[in-house]
Amino acid sequence: MKIRVASCFFVFLFTFTFSISAQNTGNIAEKLGYPGDSKLLIIHADDAGVSHSENMATIKGMEAGIVNSASIMVPCPWFPEIAAYARENSEKDFGLHLTITSEWKDFKWGSTSSKNEVKSLINNHGYFYHLTDSVRVKGDAMDVEKEIDSQIRKALDFGVDVTHLDGHMMAVMSTPEFMEAYIKKGREYKVPVLLSKQFPAFEMLKEKMEFTSKDVVTDHLFQAYPEAYNTQGMENFYEDILTNLEPGLSVILIHLAINNDEMKAVTKDHPDYGSQWRQDDLDFFTSEKARKLVEDNNIILVTWREIRDKIVRAK
Numbered sequence: 001m002k003i004r005v006a007s008c009f010f011v012f013l014f015t016f017t018f019s020i021s022a023q024n025t026g027n028i029a030e031k032l033g034y035p036g037d038s039k040l041l042i043i044h045a046d047d048a049g050v051s052h053s054e055n056m057a058t059i060k061g062m063e064a065g066i067v068n069s070a071s072i073m074v075p076c077p078w079f080p081e082i083a084a085y086a087r088e089n090s091e092k093d094f095g096l097h098l099t100i101t102s103e104w105k106d107f108k109w110g111s112t113s114s115k116n117e118v119k120s121l122i123n124n125h126g127y128f129y130h131l132t133d134s135v136r137v138k139g140d141a142m143d144v145e146k147e148i149d150s151q152i153r154k155a156l157d158f159g160v161d162v163t164h165l166d167g168h169m170m171a172v173m174s175t176p177e178f179m180e181a182y183i184k185k186g187r188e189y190k191v192p193v194l195l196s197k198q199f200p201a202f203e204m205l206k207e208k209m210e211f212t213s214k215d216v217v218t219d220h221l222f223q224a225y226p227e228a229y230n231t232q233g234m235e236n237f238y239e240d241i242l243t244n245l246e247p248g249l250s251v252i253l254i255h256l257a258i259n260n261d262e263m264k265a266v267t268k269d270h271p272d273y274g275s276q277w278r279q280d281d282l283d284f285f286t287s288e289k290a291r292k293l294v295e296d297n298n299i300i301l302v303t304w305r306e307i308r309d310k311i312v313r314a315k
Contacts, residue, residue, distance in 0.1 A: 027213070028040070028216060028219075028248070028249050028307075028311070029247075029248075029249075031310055031311050031314070032302060032306055032307070032310050032311070033310070034300055034302075037247045038247060038300050039245050039246065039247050039248070039250070039297070039298060039299045039300060040248065040249045040250065040299075040300050040302045041245065041250045041251075041252065041294070041299050041300065041301055041302065042068065042069050042249075042250070042251045042252070042301070042302060042303060042304065043066055043067050043068055043069065043252050043254065043285060043301065044067075044068075044069040044070065044071070044166075044251055044252065044253055044254065044304075045057075045058045045061055045062070045067050045069070045070040045071075045254050045255065045256045045281075046070075046071055046097050046166070046168070046253055046254070046255050047071075047073060047097060047168070047255050047256075047257075048070050048071065048072045048073065048082045048094075048097070049072045049073040049074065049076040049077075049078050049079040049081075049082045049083075049097075050073055050076045050077075050078060050266065051076075051077075051078050051107075051257065051262055051263060051266055052078055052081065052262060053257045053258045053260055053262045053263040053266075053275075054078070054255075054256065054257045054263070054278070055078055055081050055082045055085070056258055057256035057257045057258050057278065057279075057282045058070050058082065058256050059085060060256075060282065060286060061254075061256045061282055061285055061286060062092055064286050065282075065285045065286035065287075065290070065291075066285055066286075066290055066291050066294060066301065067254070067256070067285050067286075068093060068301050068302075068303055069093040069094075069095070069163075069164075069303050069304055070092075070093065070094055070095075071094065071095040071096055071097035071164070071165075071166050072086065072094055072095070072096055072097060072155065072160065073096075073097045073099045073168060074096060074099065074112055074151040074154050074155055075099050075109045075110065075111065075112050075128075075151065076099070076109050077109065079158075080158070082094075083155065083158040083159070083160050084158075086159075086160045086161070087158065087159035087160060090161050093163050093164075093303040093304055093305045094160055094161070094162070094163060095162055095163045095164035095165055095166060095191070095304055096151060096152060096155055096160075096162055096164075096165050096166075097166055097167070097168045098147075098148050098151055098165055098166065098167045098168065098172045098182065099128070099151070099167075099168040099171075100121050100128055100135055100139065100144060100147055100168075100171045100172060101128050101129055101130065101131065101132055101134075101135055101168060101169045101171045102127045102128040102129070102130065103130055103131070103169065103270075104266055104267065104269070104270070105268065105269045106265070106268075107265070107266045108125075108127040108128075109127065109128065110122060110126055110127045110128055111128065111147055111150070112147060112150040112151045112154050113146050113147050113150040117143070117146055118143040118144075118146055118147050119143070120138055120139050120140040120143045121135060121138075121139050121140075121143050121144070121147060132169045132170065132171045132174050135171055135174075136171070136174045136175055136178075139178070141175070141177035141178055141180070141181050142181075144172060144177075144178045144181050144182075145181035145184065145185065148165075148172065148181060148182060148185045149185060152165075152185060152189055162189065162191055163191060163192075163303065163304040163305040163308050164186075164191050164192045164193065164194065164304035164307070164308060165182065165185065165186050165191055165192075165193040165194070166193065166194035167182065167194070170199070173194075173199050173201055173202070174201060175201055176201045176204045176205040176208070178201070179199070179201045179202065179205050180205060180208075180209055183195075183205075183209070183215065187214075190308070190312055190313050191304075191308050191312060192216050192304055192307045192308055192311070192312050193215075194218065194251070195215065195216065195217045195218065196217065196218050196221045197217060198221065202217075213311075214311060214312050214314075216249070216307055216311060216312070218249050218250065218251050219246075219247075219248030219249050219250060220245070220246060220248060220249070220250035220251070221250070221251050221253070222241050222250065222251070222252045222253065223252070223253040223254075224237055224238075224254070224277070224281070226272040226273075229272065229277055229280070230272075234277075234280040234281065234283075234284055235280075235284055235289070238252070238284050238285075238290065238293075239289075239293060242290070242293040242294060242297055242299065243293065243297060245297060245299055249302075254281040254285060255273070255277070255278045255281055256278055256281050256282045256285070257275060257278035257279065257282065258278075258279060258282070259275045259276050259278070259279035260275070263275040263278065
């Protein structure tokens with residue numbers, strides 16, 4: 001097992017590289033119709049719905065680049081805009097970036113559910129808590145499940161063909177109880193959820209919850225971190241990942257935005273994960289170099305939609 005540890009988006013997030021057994025790796029690829037030793041990759045844009053800048057960059061990444069999946073934050077102000085795009089472009093791969101935190105200084109959101117129904121998730125100002133640590137300590141798993149369900153139902157009501165679930169700041173995966181609710185809702189709506197053996201709660205949850213062949217666990221999970229951004233540079237960081245990608249199902253988590261006044265205002269107190277960081281992601285994954293690296297390294301781009309339809313919803 002290889003582990004590559006790094007800091008990530010405002011919480012105990014990591015840049016992950018690890019391998020599971022060749023048998024499990026082969027099962028995912030073969031179920032999708034590829035050779036068992038294939039290098040499968042989802043290039044996944046988080047945070048759609050946060051801002052107009054984020055939405056426009058996500059759309060550009062999917063239309064002009066090699067970004068092939070994205071997830072939407074339902075409670076955020078610009079959700080209707082990206083939901084309309086997802087509805088009108090139903091072939092695109094859109095899941096939900098389940099949200100129970102609100103981390104920015106002057107740009108806030110609260111629950112999709114009635115605040116009275118999920119009181120443990122709401123701070124004194126009526127918003128989600130700023131940090132994952134806070135919601136992990138104060139949040140009740142039943143409230144997490146209610147809020148997850150409310151976000152899924154709202155997305156479906158807006159016509160989004162939800163292909164998968166994942167979690168903003170990993171908050172819905174931050175305790176075994178939260179993760180159990182997260183997995184339960186994925187099973188109920190028959191969509192895959194992002195799972196990694198590197199999530200501490202996943203290892204703890206395995207002791208009390210039975211997993212099946214329809215619970216897809218990623219083999220390799222990557223995300224840029226401040227050290228890479230400030231020293232190695234984004235382009236070199238991603239080139240290294242694509243050049244050395246191993247067989248199995250890999251996911252690169254990226255965050256696309258246009259470095260404009262709107263996004264600078266949203267991210268003003270988080271320079272390491274701010275507006276320029278997101279512009280750099282957009283620049284790389286819309287570049288010819290990124291496309292060529294995928295082709296030259298025999299990487300097969302797959303989507304959560306394929307996983308949903310060929311594995312999770314398979315008869």
